[in-house]
Amino acid sequence: MKNVTDSSISLVYWPSAGGFELNTNIFETNIINLSVVLGVLIYFGKGVYNLLSLSNLLDNRKQKILSTIRNSEELCKGAANQLEQARARLREVEKRAGEIRLNGYSQIEQEKEDFIKAASANLEQLEESKNETVHFEQQRAIEQVRQQVSHQAVQRALGTLNIRLNSELHLRTIDHNIGLLRAMKNITD
Known part of the structure; x- marks a missing residue:
């Protein structure tokens, strides 16, 4: 749960100057991890239909x-x-x-x-x-x-x-x- 919170917090960065930036580091935002998990679930989920x-x-x-x-x-x-x-x-x-x-x-x-x-x-x-x-x-x-x-x-x-x-x-x-x-x-x- 901490990783989800960290990744959602790391999407928006508030520097001390008051600006707004988007975090583009995909390893910190877990996009790759989520896509791998979804791919595995879809692949193995096909056999469950029977x-x-x-x-x-x-x-x-x-x-x-x-x-x-x-x-x-x-x-x-x-x-x-x-x-x-x-x-x-x-x-x-x-x-x-x-x-x-x-x-x-x-x-x-x-x-x-x-x-x-x-x-x-x-x-x-x-x-x-x-x-x-x-x-x-x-x-x-x-x-x-x-x-x-x-x-x-x-x-x-x-x-x-x-x-x-x-x-x-x-x-x-x-x-x-x-x-x-x-x-x-x-x-x-």
Whole structure:
């Protein structure tokens, strides 16, 4: 970042006399460096086009997984709200407990524990559901990418085979296989 700042500062030179000059030293202004970097990026960027469909597929899966995670997080927030409501209710119960302590302290304690257990169980279930959904979506995305990659590999192999398989090679392959079959027949006889 310092070089970019230095180069932009060095484009304009303010001498102490108050004049304006342009810095024409191309090594200080990084024009050559930038053109080399752009050339390399353009040259190597051409091969990336074949991977765009795979990249798009991965981006789509990523968006679906992120959406699922967001939904799970919203469910988790809902559970947290429920937990907060349960805590508010717990505070009410504790207030009431002070008023009716003489009549049923043990009953109030049991109610408090039940609320806490129910809220904790609810939160744990939602967390497990979120984790299972994320894991399932990850496995599904991995399987889909595997299928796409294997399909592309088969297509490339068929293309290479069709390009390299000419009639002479085809006839030699057939003759070779016939010879193998004859040799197998002679062995079995």
